[in-house]
Amino acid sequence: MNQVIEAAGLTKWYGKRRGILDLDFDVQPGEVFGFLGPNGAGKTTTIRLLLGFLRPSGGHASVLGLDCWRQASQAHAGIAYAGSDPGYLGELTAGAQLDYLARLRGLAPGAWRTVAERLALDPDVPVKKLSRGNRQKVGVVQAFMGREPLLVMDEPTSGLDPLMQREFLALVAEARADGRTVFLSSHNLPEVERACDRVGIIRDGRLVEVSTVAGLLASHWRSVSLVLEVPPPVGMFDLPNVRVATSSARDVHLMVQGDVNPLLRRLATIEVRDVSITTLEMEDVFLRLYDGSTPEPDGEPAGDAGPAPDRGPAPERGSGVDRDAGAAEAGR
Amino acid sequence: MSAAFRLELRRGRMLVLWMGLVTVLYAGGITLFYPTILKNAAEFEKLLQVYPKELMAAFGIEGSLGDQGTFFNSYVFQFLWPLVAAIAAILLATRVAADADRGFLDLPLATPLPRLRYLAASIAGQAIAIAAISAVMIGSILAVDLVIEPNLETGRLILSGVHALAFGLAIAGVTTFLAVVFLDRGRAGGLMAGILIVMYLLNVIAQLSPDLATLARLSAFHYFNVKPLIDAGTYPLGDSLLYLGFGVVGWLLALAAFRRRDLTA
Numbered sequence: 001m002n003q004v005i006e007a008a009g010l011t012k013w014y015g016k017r018r019g020i021l022d023l024d025f026d027v028q029p030g031e032v033f034g035f036l037g038p039n040g041a042g043k044t045t046t047i048r049l050l051l052g053f054l055r056p057s058g059g060h061a062s063v064l065g066l067d068c069w070r071q072a073s074q075a076h077a078g079i080a081y082a083g084s085d086p087g088y089l090g091e092l093t094a095g096a097q098l099d100y101l102a103r104l105r106g107l108a109p110g111a112w113r114t115v116a117e118r119l120a121l122d123p124d125v126p127v128k129k130l131s132r133g134n135r136q137k138v139g140v141v142q143a144f145m146g147r148e149p150l151l152v153m154d155e156p157t158s159g160l161d162p163l164m165q166r167e168f169l170a171l172v173a174e175a176r177a178d179g180r181t182v183f184l185s186s187h188n189l190p191e192v193e194r195a196c197d198r199v200g201i202i203r204d205g206r207l208v209e210v211s212t213v214a215g216l217l218a219s220h221w222r223s224v225s226l227v228l229e230v231p232p233p234v235g236m237f238d239l240p241n242v243r244v245a246t247s248s249a250r251d252v253h254l255m256v257q258g259d260v261n262p263l264l265r266r267l268a269t270i271e272v273r274d275v276s277i278t279t280l281e282m283e284d285v286f287l288r289l290y291d292g293s294t295p296e297p298d299g300e301p302a303g304d305a306g307p308a309p310d311r312g313p314a315p316e317r318g319s320g321v322d323r324d325a326g327a328a329e330a331g332r
Numbered sequence: 333m334s335a336a337f338r339l340e341l342r343r344g345r346m347l348v349l350w351m352g353l354v355t356v357l358y359a360g361g362i363t364l365f366y367p368t369i370l371k372n373a374a375e376f377e378k379l380l381q382v383y384p385k386e387l388m389a390a391f392g393i394e395g396s397l398g399d400q401g402t403f404f405n406s407y408v409f410q411f412l413w414p415l416v417a418a419i420a421a422i423l424l425a426t427r428v429a430a431d432a433d434r435g436f437l438d439l440p441l442a443t444p445l446p447r448l449r450y451l452a453a454s455i456a457g458q459a460i461a462i463a464a465i466s467a468v469m470i471g472s473i474l475a476v477d478l479v480i481e482p483n484l485e486t487g488r489l490i491l492s493g494v495h496a497l498a499f500g501l502a503i504a505g506v507t508t509f510l511a512v513v514f515l516d517r518g519r520a521g522g523l524m525a526g527i528l529i530v531m532y533l534l535n536v537i538a539q540l541s542p543d544l545a546t547l548a549r550l551s552a553f554h555y556f557n558v559k560p561l562i563d564a565g566t567y568p569l570g571d572s573l574l575y576l577g578f579g580v581v582g583w584l585l586a587l588a589a590f591r592r593r594d595l596t597a
Contacts, residue, residue, distance in 0.1 A: 014596070044597050051442055053595040073446040081442035087435030091343055097439075103335035104443035142439070152442075 004029050004150055004181040005050060009059030012045050019045040020205045022059065027183055027198075029149075032176050034196035034213070035185040042205040043185040044084070047154045050183070051081060064150060080105075080148040084155035084185075086139030088127035094138050095123030098145065105146050112145040118167055132159040140164075144171050151175055151182045157191060169195050223278040224254040224263065229271035236270070239263060336440060336450055340457025344424065348461050351420050352468040355412065360472035362407045366400075367480050373398025385540065394559070400484060401563030404473070409496060409558045413469065417500035418528050420465055422521045424458040425507035428590070429517040437595065451590045455508060455583050462500040466493045491567055492558040498575035499556050503528070505582025512586040512593065528552070552578075 005027035012019030020042035027033040037043045048054045049061055052072025061068040066075040089097060098112040116123055121137045130138065136159040143151055151172075157165045172182055172195045186192050192199055192213070199216050201209040209216070228250040237244050237254060239262050246253040250273075256263055260277065267275070369376055376397050380388065388394070395402040428451060431437040440450055470493035477484045503524065510520040531551040538548035548554040555571035 014594075048595070048597060051438075053438065053441065055592070055594055073444050076442055077444040079442065081438070083435065083438055085435055087431070087437065087439055089339075089343070089431075089434070089436055091346075100335055100339055101439055101443060104440055104445045106444070 003027060004031075005033075005061070005063055005183060007046075007050075007059065007061045010046070010049060010056055010061050011058035012042075012049055012054055013057040018042075018205045019054075019057075020049070020202070023202070023207045025200050025207060025210055027181060029181055030176065030179045031198060032172060032182040032184060032196045034192035034199035035183060035202065036187060036189070036192055036199055037185075037202035038187060041202045043187075043202060044154055045205075046202065047152060047183075047185055050152060051076070051079070077106075078148050079150045079152055080143045080146050082139040082143035082151075082153045082156045084158055086127075086135055086142070088130075088135065088138070090126065090128040092127060093124055094121060094127050094130065094134075094141075097127050097138065098123065098142055101142055102145060105148075107146050112141050115141045115144045115171070118171070119164055133161060133164070136160050137164065140168055140171070144175070147178075147180075149180055151180060151184075153183070154185045155187070156184070157186070157188065165191065221255045221257045222260065224256050224260070225274075225276045225278070226252040226254065226267070226272060227274040228252065229273055232270065236266060237263070239266065334449065334453060336445055336453035337456055340427075340453050341460065343427070344457050344461040344464075347420060347423060348464045348468075351416055351465045355416055355465060355469040356472040358412050359408050359469045360476045362412075363473045363476040363484075364480065366403055366484075369403060370398050399559075399563055401559035401561070404489070404492070404562055405557060405559040408469070408473065409492060410553070410556065413466075413496045413499070414528075414532070414553065414556070416465060416469070417462065417496065418503055418525065420462055421458065421500050421503035422507050422524050424454075424461055425504045425524075426511040426517040426521045427457075428454055428508070429511040429515050429520050432515040432595070433517055438597075441595065447591050448587055451508075451512070451587055455504075455586075458504045458508070459501060462504060463497050466497040466500065469493065469496070485562055485565075488562045488565055492561055495556070495558055495561065495568060495572050495575075498572040498579070499552070501579035502552065502575035502582075503579075505579030505586075507582070509582040509586040509589065512590045515593075515595070 003026040005025075007023050007025050010023040011021055023042075023046060035043055035046065045054065049056055050063055050068050052068045052075065055069050063075045064078045068075060092100065094116075095112075098116070099109040102109055102111045112123075116137075119137045119141060121134065121141055125134075127135060127138055136156070140153075140156050140160070143153055143156065157168050160168060169191065172184070175182055176197075182195075184192065184195060193216075196213055198210065198212050200207055201211075201216075223245075231249050232247075232252060237252070241257040241259065242263055243255045243257075244252065245255050254263070256277075373396055380393065380397070393402065393406045397403050397406070428437065441447060470489055473484065473489055474486055477486070506527075507520060507524045510523055511517065514520045514523075532553055534547045535551035535553040538544050538546070538551070538554070552575070555568070555574055557568070557571075560566045561568060
């Protein structure tokens with residue numbers, strides 16, 4: 001077994017409805033792999049194929065060297081899974097449900113306690129009565145309570161408060177430090193940026209990008225809003241990866257692609273009253289990369305007060321090739 | 333005992349408790365009336381002749397209510413048990429669909445627990461829960477029998493409980509298959525309830541005219557008659573095996589379907 005997860009031509013149709021099409025990717029041992037895409041893109045379908053819940057319509061997927069469909073239960077011995085909306089049994093408290101799942105995974109009852117304490121989960125409340133966020137905690141605790149070599153998580157932080165999201169990221173970092181592999185589906189780009197080594201982007205059922213996080217960051221734009229003490233000198237923002245979207249006296253709205261450090265160095269030379277940097281939503285990145293739209297968090301068109309970014313060629317759809325270098329080029 | 337099976341037993345406790353309570357109250361209560369009915373059988377017969385034939389058919393009343401067979405067959409086995417068995421079997425057998433509805437199904441099935449063992453644990457839980465309710469029903473009749481005269485046919489009532497169990501298992505088996513096919517508790521339970529209502533009506537209609545008598549063969553209720561067993565000790569082995577056959581085939585089909593079907597989110 002060289003790869004923890006391998007998918008080759010993986011395809012799923014639900015009757016005539018598209019699930020995913022011809023996915024090729026792999027996840028290396030010890031890697032945190034982010035799987036990004038908007039709702040309906042095929043993230044959950046991919047995860048369910050990897051877990052052997054769905055039978056592929058075409059292609060093949062293996063986890064830990066085992067066929068995802070034919071050897072699902074053997075493969076599950078090495079997988080810890082958390083879904084986007086963890087299910088529950090009305091009859092069970094969080095602790096009882098976690099104990100039940102621990103026993104099924106060959107873990108000792110109470111194996112979940114340490115993680116539950118970190119996430120401030122009350123184990124004595126029936127899962128049915130927990131809030132959405134607390135129910136999500138049950139899912140996260142369940143994923144991290146064992147020592148399985150592969151963690152598969154489908155939007156595990158939806159509903160978690162920022163404090164718990166941070167704790168989740170710490171748990172992911174610890175798992176990576178332990179040499180475990182993480183497959184993390186999300187449409188929370190900042191979360192993926194912080195947690196993942198590589199990302200795959202799926203859209204309309206096709207894998208349109210597999211890249212390192214650095215590569216992805218280089219390919220998308222951030223919005224930087226400045227309030228300056230005095231109007232900026234001419235040429236202040238003349239940087240290769242910076243475009244002035246709007247500028248009126250002391251208020252400046254910039255678009256920055258990739259590395260923000262050159263801009264920050266420039267800003268250190270002038271008096272800045274306020275600054276905000278907004279990471280674009282996943283959908284905006286998709287618009288930028290694939291639809292040719294300019295990412296404008298406030299919805300205003302770019303180019304009124306500055307040159308529109310040169311978008312460059314869109315990545316080839318469905319190629320599924322690793323684009324570490326290509327991602328950095330995309331949009332330039 | 334596996335964790336999955338233990339959980340199924342735990343999940344079945346409340347259902348068994350409530351259904352057991354209903355059967356104790358009803359079966360035990362109706363048994364308390366039996367001596368009175370027996371003493372006044374002639375008057376009751378005159379009274380029943382006033383009611384329309386259709387009503388008698390609907391309640392499966394044939395013969396004198398003073399006969400143990402007629403009394404218990406009419407008031408317990410053809411009235412209480414079909415309701416209790418149908419409710420319990422449908423609730424128990426659609427659990428796999430309910431687990432899918434609530435997103436719980438993914439959790440055990442993402443562990444090394446194979447699909448077949450998960451469903452097999454559920455099936456075992458169904459069988460045990462229905463057997464427990466059946467035992468409670470017969471036990472409540474026999475318990476009341478300790479304080480009434482005359483003594484009831486204990487052995488025959490226990491065998492009637494076995495036949496009732498087979499009836500319940502048939503519903504459970506077929507419902508399990510429907511639950512696995514639809515993975516939707518509402519659709520599976522609703523369809524099974526609809527099938528049972530249609531069968532019940534067919535059985536009633538078939539008794540209204542000799543021309544319609546063959547319709548009864550399409551009804552599961554037609555084969556659920558313990559009057560000959562209680563009165564004469566003739567166990568309906570063929571009917572019991574027919575029920576068990578439906579139950580077992582339903583479960584086997586459910587297992588086969590569950591093993592191969594997609595589990596969508």
